[in-house]
Each structure stands twice: as C-alpha cells, then as structure tokens.
Amino acid sequence: MHRRTFLQSAAAVSGLLPLAARPSFAGLYQAAAVATGDLDAVRGDGRPVTLPASAIKDLAASLRGPVLLASSPGYETARRVLNPSIDRRPALIVQPTGTADVRRAVSFASAHGLLLAVKCGGHSFSGMSTCDKGMQIDLSNMRGVRVDPKARRAYVEGGTLLGLVDHEAAAHGMVTPLGTVSHTGVGGLTTGGGFGRLARKFGLAVDNVVGVDVVTADGSVRRGDPTENPDLYWGVRGGGGNFGIVTNFEFQLHPFSGTVTGGEVVFPIDRARDLLRVYAEWSQKAPDEVYVDFVMSQPPGGKGGIALLHVCYCGDNADRDLAVLRTLGTPMANTIKVQRYVDFQKSGDYTDARTMGEYMKSGFTTGISEKLISGIIDGFEPHPARSTGVFTQHSGGAIGRPPVGTCAFPHRHAQHALMAAVSWKVGDDGAPHMAWAKKYWATIEPLTSGFYINEVNDESRAVLNANYRENFPRMVAVKKQYDPTNLFRLNANVQPA
Structure with missing residues (x-):
C-alpha cells in the first residue's frame, strides 16, 4: 500500500496518464x-x-x-x-x-x-x-461478485479487483479482509496470503477463503475446500499461483458497521526516528482493532521528505485506543477521521501506476528493535533522481493465531512486514537505484525472518524454498500432484521434484 504513498510524493517527475479503457x-x-x-x-x-x-x-x-x-x-x-x-x-x-x-x-x-x-x-x-x-x-474479463448475506458468503470471480468485493459486501453490512488498494487483483493477493487493514481483526484473506474452483495444469477444474481436494485447498491458500488458476473464490463475510477511523498523521522526515520508536512500541501492544503503519518517504531532489503513521481503527473506543497519537506533537497534516471503509480502501489508489519504474525488497519482523531502527534510519539515502521509501504493514493479532500448518502461508510469527522501495522516471537507468536498494536491504535483512511471496523479486531458488519454512515438503508433494511439469512456474515457484 505505502508503495503508493512514496510514489505519489514523486508525481512531479512524471505526469499521470488516464487508465486505458477495456478493449472491446x-x-x-x-x-x-x-x-x-x-x-x-x-x-x-x-x-x-x-x-x-x-x-x-x-x-x-x-x-x-x-x-x-x-x-x-x-x-x-x-x-x-x-x-x-x-x-x-x-x-x-x-x-x-x-x-x-x-x-x-x-x-x-x-x-x-x-x-x-x-x-x-x-x-x-x-x-x-x-x-x-x-x-x-x-483474467480482466472475469470480474464479478455475488453476496449471500444469509450464509455470509461472497462468491468472487478470479479476475475481480478487491474494490468490487468491498463494495458489494458493504451493501449488506458485511466485509471480508482483503488488501489496501482497491484496484488490486483478488486472485494474486489472496493466493499469496492477503494482508489488509482489517486483517488483525479478521485474519488474512487466505484465512477467510472457504472454497475455491481451480483450473489445474491438465485443464481440469477442481473444487478445493476442507472436504474436497483438501490438499489443493491447503496449497492455494499461501502457495501463490503454483497449483493452478483460481477461477472462483468463496469468502467468509463478517458483520461490519462499514465505517472506520482512519487517515494519517504526517511529520517532516527528521522526525522519522522518534516516530519509528513510538510505532515500534505501540504497534506491538495495540488491540486487534488497531491497524497502524509507519512510512518514511523522500521524493527526488532530497527535499520534502516525510514520516507518517497511517491508521485504520475498526473499534468503538477511538479516543482511548488511538490516544498515543496525541503525544506526538503537532503534525504537518492530520487526516484521521471517521469515514466509510470502502472510501478509505481507495485512498491509496492513483490514476495510473504506469509512470515510474519500481524495485522493492521486503521481509517480516517479530518486532522492531533499536538495532533495526538504526539500520532503517542511518542507512537511508535520498537521491536526486529517485523516490526512496521505507514502510511497514502491521501484522500480528488474528493473523498470528492459526497454526502454521493451517494452510500454505507459513509466516504466522510476523508482527510487521517491512519494505524498502525505490522508484525512478521511466526511461532513466534503474540499475544504480536497484543496486542501492539491494545494498541497503543487505544491512536490514538479517533482522528479518522470511518475506511475503507476493513481493518476491529476484530471490534464489534456495531462498524461495526456505521461505516456505516447515510447509515446504508438503508444498512439493501438492505441486507434484497437480502440476508435475511445472506449467505454473511464474510465481514464487516450488518445483515438483
């Protein structure tokens, strides 16, 4: 999500283009x-x-x-x-x-x-x-959602964007926890895990999938749920696209008021260390209803950098549970307010993403230590020709409660997802910016534990295999059963042998 925040801060380097219409x-x-x-x-x-x-x-x-x-x-x-x-x-x-x-x-x-x-x-x-x-x-022509309010189920076509799911569920006073940008594809998001603003309250997207229809490598369509093809159901929830193409998802829905207290408190970038220290302590202790991210972003040119806390609160005691925000001093901006969840889910959208080149590294943390804070802040280097950003995604809460073997997603230990990203003007040479990001991340990575497969980039096979942790042997077995020739290999790939 906060990839968008630091990209937006660099909008001056490239004009935004209208989205192309769907072809006839x-x-x-x-x-x-x-x-x-x-x-x-x-x-x-x-x-x-x-x-x-x-x-x-x-x-x-x-x-x-x-x-x-x-x-x-x-x-x-x-x-x-x-x-x-x-x-x-x-x-x-x-x-x-x-x-x-x-x-x-x-x-x-x-x-x-x-x-x-x-x-x-x-x-x-x-x-x-x-x-x-x-x-x-x-799959862009396969977009649709049907809600069964009595059964509390949403039936979602495989090419659907998450904003449509939010919209249809909200009309019935319900929600399922998906991502943080409304034009994200439900399929890729969910099969990788599915972090979102309500995940600490209701679990990951994979934790709310109660059934899938999957086209496997032999061209068959198979149902996956707890009783029918349970191994495929297990693997699709966290194994990415390794086992086939999900053409339909069945999601559990939760009763929901439809409103949250959300927004951002924004400070100059020289407050980043202080803000990150507050964040490290508060995010570990916060109730499940609190979702809070830290963002540090510097646009090209080395001026105008910001540090902020992004908040989404879905409880009934905002004054009490968000009280720490009042201890931070006077921000440059404070956009936190009561608003419709479906509107807040669009707050990270932008007209067209295709304006800047991007590269990112990521990892999970079990906490944010002083050593990690120093690594993040001290190694951060602005550059006149790129946007540079570091941001987190709040985890823990309901995300961490299911046993590791519940599904293929193995990182129940995560308290935060930490990401470092760079972006540059299309047409410029991205190599020096990617090289800096890799060097910067090398100082931080030893303080992380695994990474989100939806953010896989150029990791080695050994690193990918290890990232599935104790679930890896079962992943290989499921892959051998449903995709023995590795037709579905463009993903965080598990080889069938």
Whole structure:
C-alpha cells in the first residue's frame, strides 16, 4: 500500500496518464483468426517452439473471449503490468470470459509446453504476470461478485479487483479482509496470503477463503475446500499461483458497521526516528482493532521528505485506543477521521501506476528493535533522481493465531512486514537505484525472518524454498500432484521434484 504513498510524493517527475479503457471484443476474434503465419514462442524451459497458425485459429475459435496477437487492438494494454520497468511481450494473450475459456487456454499452453503467465490486477513487482514470447492469460474479463448475506458468503470471480468485493459486501453490512488498494487483483493477493487493514481483526484473506474452483495444469477444474481436494485447498491458500488458476473464490463475510477511523498523521522526515520508536512500541501492544503503519518517504531532489503513521481503527473506543497519537506533537497534516471503509480502501489508489519504474525488497519482523531502527534510519539515502521509501504493514493479532500448518502461508510469527522501495522516471537507468536498494536491504535483512511471496523479486531458488519454512515438503508433494511439469512456474515457484 505505502508503495503508493512514496510514489505519489514523486508525481512531479512524471505526469499521470488516464487508465486505458477495456478493449472491446469486436474484431478481436478476427485479429487472431487471420494470423497468416506460424508464431514463434518459447516453452517453460526456455526452448523455442513454433505454434502453427492453424493451432492458433483453432484456439481462437474455441473461446468465447479474445486471443490477442502483437498486432491486435488491446494487446499493448493487456501485456503491461503496473511496474513500467517491466516491458515484456507475450507471443499471444488469452482473455477468458469464464472457467471454460481458462480450461481451454491452460490445455493449449500445456499441450505446447508454453511459458505461461497469469494476470489478474498486474500488481506483481517482478512482472511475473506477463512474459516474453510465452502465453499470458489475462483474467480482466472475469470480474464479478455475488453476496449471500444469509450464509455470509461472497462468491468472487478470479479476475475481480478487491474494490468490487468491498463494495458489494458493504451493501449488506458485511466485509471480508482483503488488501489496501482497491484496484488490486483478488486472485494474486489472496493466493499469496492477503494482508489488509482489517486483517488483525479478521485474519488474512487466505484465512477467510472457504472454497475455491481451480483450473489445474491438465485443464481440469477442481473444487478445493476442507472436504474436497483438501490438499489443493491447503496449497492455494499461501502457495501463490503454483497449483493452478483460481477461477472462483468463496469468502467468509463478517458483520461490519462499514465505517472506520482512519487517515494519517504526517511529520517532516527528521522526525522519522522518534516516530519509528513510538510505532515500534505501540504497534506491538495495540488491540486487534488497531491497524497502524509507519512510512518514511523522500521524493527526488532530497527535499520534502516525510514520516507518517497511517491508521485504520475498526473499534468503538477511538479516543482511548488511538490516544498515543496525541503525544506526538503537532503534525504537518492530520487526516484521521471517521469515514466509510470502502472510501478509505481507495485512498491509496492513483490514476495510473504506469509512470515510474519500481524495485522493492521486503521481509517480516517479530518486532522492531533499536538495532533495526538504526539500520532503517542511518542507512537511508535520498537521491536526486529517485523516490526512496521505507514502510511497514502491521501484522500480528488474528493473523498470528492459526497454526502454521493451517494452510500454505507459513509466516504466522510476523508482527510487521517491512519494505524498502525505490522508484525512478521511466526511461532513466534503474540499475544504480536497484543496486542501492539491494545494498541497503543487505544491512536490514538479517533482522528479518522470511518475506511475503507476493513481493518476491529476484530471490534464489534456495531462498524461495526456505521461505516456505516447515510447509515446504508438503508444498512439493501438492505441486507434484497437480502440476508435475511445472506449467505454473511464474510465481514464487516450488518445483515438483
């Protein structure tokens, strides 16, 4: 979420662009069907493969949704993810309209051994929801929510953005805890874990999934819940995209007033150390109803840096439980107020993310020690050509109560997720900024314990395997059962052998 805060502080380096409209289906079938030649592509193992024009025509004819080639209208928008430093060009893109299309697309990719990327909201830092010369399955035409208020369930299509879930649930006086930016894809968020502003009260997104429909590597659609394919249900909740494409989620809903006390208290960046010390103590002791993040952000040029606390409170005693905020002195700004939760969930959105290159490192903490505070503050270096930010995401509370083996998500020990990020103007060389971020993080990483797989970047296989902790052996077994050829490899990947 606070990636957005420090990016917004750098808006002066690049104008915001309007979001492209969703492409019309008109003419897209024909664009695929009139392919006049064979198509060069790559397999999952990197070897080249040629897709016959006849095979592409057959694929297009079997789908309700479009197949996009490089010359097709809508291709340029579909291939992009929100991190514009990722510039990859799939050989073909399928935009399913339902589970049947997903099954057909997966079967095609499997039959040809294609490198396969799956895109929901496109928020992946590392760009794994797109690829070069493989197939991308873009779920943007599979967005919908149905709420059953009596059963307290929300049925959510796999390409849905979380803002729609918030909106539909709120209309019935209910909520399920998802992320913190309304245009985040529910699929990627949830299968990785799903941290959000209400997670300390109601648990992670994975803790509220009561069933899934998954298209696995053989093109089958399987139900996963506590009694049907329980191993698949276990793995999908925290194993990312390793086991298939979730085309439908069933979420538990909780009665909710619909309002929170939320906003930010903002100070000059020279207050960062003091603020972080207060945060370290308060966040550890706060009741589950309190969600609070620390943010330190410096825009390009070395001036105008800020430190802030971002607060979302879902209880009935705001004066008591947020009293520590009154001890901080007079802020530059204080936006904390009672507001609708669905509005607050949009507060981190911005018009178009595709204006700056980004790189981030992250890790979980079991607390924020004085040594960690010194590492964060003392190593922080502004730069005239980049935005630099450090921020946390409050964990603990209900997040930490389920046993580690409840699902594939293993990091129940986390009290905070800590992130360091840099961004730069598109067209500039990002290498020196990424190098600084890696060097900075190397001084902090020893004080962390594991990391969030939704923020995986360029970690080694050994590091990825170790990050699943004691759940890793079972992850391998589930992977071998449902994806023995590792078709779904563009993720925090677990190999089937």
